[in-house]
Amino acid sequence: MREGLAQVLLDWYDDNARVMPWRVGPADRARGQRPDPYRIWLSEIMLQQTTVAAVRDYFVRFTNRWPRVEDLAAAEDAEVMGAWAGLGYYARARNLLRCARVVAEELDGRFPDTEAELLKLPGIGPYTAAAVAAIAFDRPAAVVDGNVERVMSRLRLIETPLPDAKPAIRQAAETLTPIERPGDYAQAVMDLGATICTPRNPSCMLCPWRSPCAAREAGVAETLPRKAPKKAKPVRRGYLYLAQRGDDWLLEQRPDKGLLGGMLAFPTSDWGEAPTPAPPALADWRDAGEVRHTFTHFHLILRVMQADAPGPPSRGAFAPLDPKTLPTVFRKAHKLVTQGRTGRD
Structure with a gap:
């Protein structure tokens, strides 16, 4: 079941993968081109709490100015903070520099290739560790962002409101993560959530997982994932x-x-x-x-x-x-x- 569902999604991804400046597309990956862990890490830090559209230009400017992790590590703090301005969540920029310096100075410029070792680096939490391990190193790590939460809650009809639904969603994601091509699979699920399984008006008839989707069958896809009421912000x-x-x-x-x-x-x-x-x-x-x-x-x-x-x-x-x-x-x-x-x- 795991491999069958994963392969259906990978076939869809091979034809529909989004083009992004940090991504090695499925065709290039099949020809042996490997992702640069620095670029994957940088993009994932930038994408936290931010949209792909907002990040693209920042990523291009950063990698033009600091093309390697050693270049970023050697940069002045003020330069990096200024280049980050507008992306928000500025603790990410401070941790970005701390992490780059640890990798450059203590790890010879090489990012670890496992979730456990990546988690030891400044500013890297469970999601980022899984994303870098899967996308950069093809480790079978379950990558769960907002898009993946939405896809899994609909596919498996998980009706418990967030955040209480997170353990069940993670279990569903782990169960489906394949051994073969886990990096492409992780990106495929995120692409599916961003382009097909959208928060409103999901394009269920275009979805490669429309047949096994329990929420579509029940007619409640657009209502999931459910969320607990938000408290008013002070x-x-x-x-x-x-x-x-x-x-x-x-x-x-x-x-x-x-x-x-x-x-x-x-x-x-x-x-x-x-x-x-x-x-x-x-x-x-x-x-x-x-x-x-x-x-x-x-x-x-x-x-x-x-x-x-x-x-x-x-x-x-x-x-x-x-x-x-x-x-x-x-x-x-x-x-x-x-x-x-x-x-x-």
Whole structure:
């Protein structure tokens, strides 16, 4: 049963595999071309909590600038954090550098080829370890992302709401993972979820697994996977300060630990329910509006304060600015004061 279902999906994948800059397609793989573990690892870190469409250009820029793990390991932290700006979840970028340096300096530039050894590296959790082991090294590891959860819950009619359904989904994924071509199979299931077994209006008539799909047979495919009700996200507020001196802007580097850690930013107050203003310099600060941004666990509303002729700053320094190196919430504030546009999502 395992090999039969897997082979049906692999046959579909051979004809329908998506083209991605980090992927070795099934035809090239059949001719003996092997994936570069560095590129697979980099793409998987970038893809966490992010879409393929958002990652493509970042991946190309990163690999053009740092084509090998040794190149990334030797890069300045600020360069990498600036190149990452806009992808979000900035702890990933810090762990990216830590992992690259361990691989380059302690492992002679070679990534481990097993889940157990990959899990020992900074920033690599169970999903990423399985993905790199399967895709880069053809290990029969069960790779379970959101697409795979959706496919498995429908195929096996797993009606328990997430996250309680995760053990049953993982068991289903492990049971179906084949010994032959596990890397192609892992990518095939993800492609199936992304293009056919979609969250809404799944194209069941085009699906290679339509016959064995229990949810399609029961007429409930679109309702799965079920999810427990989400709790409302809290709202935090704060003040953000934009000051310009000629072509330079007042900037500071956020602490390494914490949200947006290590990133270049405009000075802010603390963020909370009732924030206290914390201007970084004496100035005639004026209200320029607000920007809003949503993080994983909360909504943020920042009151943007602007000054044209501030005194000596108590923190940060004036420096040239490329807005693209800023995290998204700070880019919104820059856009608000320079273009007069709204800073809402």
